[in-house]
Amino acid sequence: MAKKRVMVIDDEPDFISIVKTNLEETGNYEVKTLLSAKGLISEVYSFEPDVILLDMLMPAVGGVEACAMLNSDPVGKNIPIIIVSALFKDQDKYSAYKEGINDYLVKPVGKNDLIAAIEKAIGHQH
């Protein structure tokens, strides 16, 4: 079975590093990490992710903005998005869901819940 491609965008280097390790160690995923959503679209075109994990609070381009960028792209708009953020307020969730995200996870999530959410998002897609 082909590995699912997961793109992780978060400005926290340790987070993307551990998530990459944990996901890739399962043998089911190929992970591409980005510290910023800047230039996201070209990365999407080159990596062709099955799902994107996106932080909310990031310098330069925030999570909601990144969602909008993806939605306005013919390829990007078909990729499921999961927000993984420490922002927990309803209004944050609402602003993200408005951009058509698939899921919103509040940190700390942990490996198992994260994988479950990824599988669910990809499953919906296919």
Place this chain on the structure above:
Amino acid sequence: MDNNPQPAENQLSKVLASIQEGVTFSDAEGHFYVYNSAMEEITGYSMEEANASPDFISLLYPDPKDRKAALKGIDELIKNKANREIETAIATKSGKMKNVLVSSSLIDYAGRNLFLSVYRDNTKYRMIESRLMDNEWKLRAIFDETYQFIGLMTTDGTLIEANRSALEFSGIQASSVLGKPFWETPWWRHSAQLQEKVRGAIKIAAKGEFVRFEATHLDKDGELHYVDFSLKPVKNAAGEVVYMIPEGRDITERKQMEKNLQNAYVKLKETQAQLIQAEKMEAIGRLASGVAHEVRNPLEILLQGVNYLEEKIPREEKKMFEIVQMMKKSIKRADNIVRSVLEFSRSGELSLGSEDINSVLESSLELVRYKVNTSQIEIIRELSPGLPAILIDKNKIEQVFVNLLLNAIESMPTGGRLTLRSYRARLKWPRYAAGRKLADYLGFKHDAVVIEIEDTGCGIPEGNRRKLFEPFFTTKMPKEGTGLGLSVSKNIIELHKGIIDIESSLGKGTKARVFLRKE
């Protein structure tokens, strides 16, 4: 010797001339033998003119009524031979009327009836008298018409005067209070304490001191009025106290205004406190959200790291596995603390509904049923039936009750009695005095529904009681509690404009009470 009375000798003439009263000596025919200068002054006629007049009586008494009375007087004098004194009006030569007092006596002068008359000009006295009466009337009018309650009493406290304001205020007849000891009058009858005070004041004032205090009187409708009462000694020229003046000023309106002002002040304080509280909560909220965000990011990394490690540990490395599990639990706990802080800070988005507090209490009890069932705890219900429905956020109030129930259950590890009580109450001033906290919304005379959760557990040491509602204060082991339960509960109750308090007796038990507004 002539039968007629001889003119007065020189000495007698001098005496008669110096007398202030008019003196005449005359016969029944109206002939004067003596007619002194004062008489001339009073009537304006000389003796010669009087004697020359054919009808002097008519001249003196132009009013037939007065004349008749004068003639009748002469007749009676002759008949009864008794001295007579009459007050009458005479016309003077100038036509001016004068009020005179005439004293007449009958003298037998050698077998003839002669009259000795003394005329006193009363006009002056009448004038003085009328002026005095006028003054008395004016003073009386001031005395009676003033709004103040005024009286007069003797030094032993016997009331001898009371003005109309005082009498009408309480609907009293003067006759029922004058001559009575002042403290026994109806103004004081409603309070034995005031009666005693007035008695004491009378003793002090009788010694010459001014006494003043605030008192109350009942008006004629039985309404209580506040009175600024004073007692002033009145001294004579020798400096002795001869009378005392009790005086009262109705200050009910002023008191009411003072009270209104006080209420307005309290209200202002309340509002200010609420604003401060609201601002504080907002600041705490902002801080808490910021902290939550910053803490949850590293928690996520920790959790992912621990997830990584736990898969790397060989099954036989039990110790290592245990340690990793501990780490996972700690991460969970840290996250729970963050969650509680957020709950604590989240300012009042209450979802209010009309609820029956007894059933909220019952459903809260259901939530901790498992804890009750595993301990030797007897539940006693003293729930008042028919309590009014109150407007509350059911989930949040349930959270408070669960907190209180858990605290109660945990304080009785070897069993005990857990009493749930509910009733209606009216708050009494000033125990829950307003002005400091949001909680003060529930104040004096408000109707409240009270819920009590009482245990027979270990109780709370006095040193800890003050800190009960402080965030993060806990006596539990780290795994058992965050120390936020009661502070969150307090916050919730205050959002409901209610009050929560806790009474405890070490070794005997603890009683938590929640007061919620009735409406």
